[in-house]
Amino acid sequence: MKKMILTMVAMLSMTTAFAEGETANMVSNIEAYEMNINMNKLSDALNLADDQKEAVENIHYVFNTEMTYAVQYGNTDRDALVKRAINTDVKRMSYVLNEEQMHKYLMLLNATINNRGLNK
Structure with a gap:
């Protein structure tokens, strides 16, 4: 009886650990899509x-x-929405930024998207 209870406890703890890993992956996946940046640093970088x-x-x-x-x-659907959001952002930024600033912005945006694993 003691072995059965210990086995049950071990299986429950492994299941919980496995489920925790999935939740952590889901959270990190969601965080990859959050594009919060320091606007002061971006402003300085783009002058x-x-x-x-x-x-x-x-x-x-x-x-x-x-x-x-x-x-x-x-x-x-997510991939299509991300692509549309990026294209819209680039188009809107091109109205505001000059050519040199736009080049820097595209480099920063591309690096951010690649670092977050969103570029497929």
Whole structure:
């Protein structure tokens, strides 16, 4: 009887540990889509003027919202929503940034997307 109870406890603890790992993977997956950035550092990196900074902040807020929204869908729909969000962000940024700033922004965006494993 003692062996049976110990076996049951061991199996429950392994199941719990396994389930915890899945939850952690899910959380890290969701966190990959959160595009919160330090706007002051981005502003410094791109040498933004005050009016540009405000516009970039607004555009990035919409981009972050669209990326967070994409997490709620399945993989196929999610990939399409992420691609659309990125394309929309790049198009909007191109209206605000000059050519040199846009080049830097694209490098930063591409590095961020690659580092988070969103580029497939």
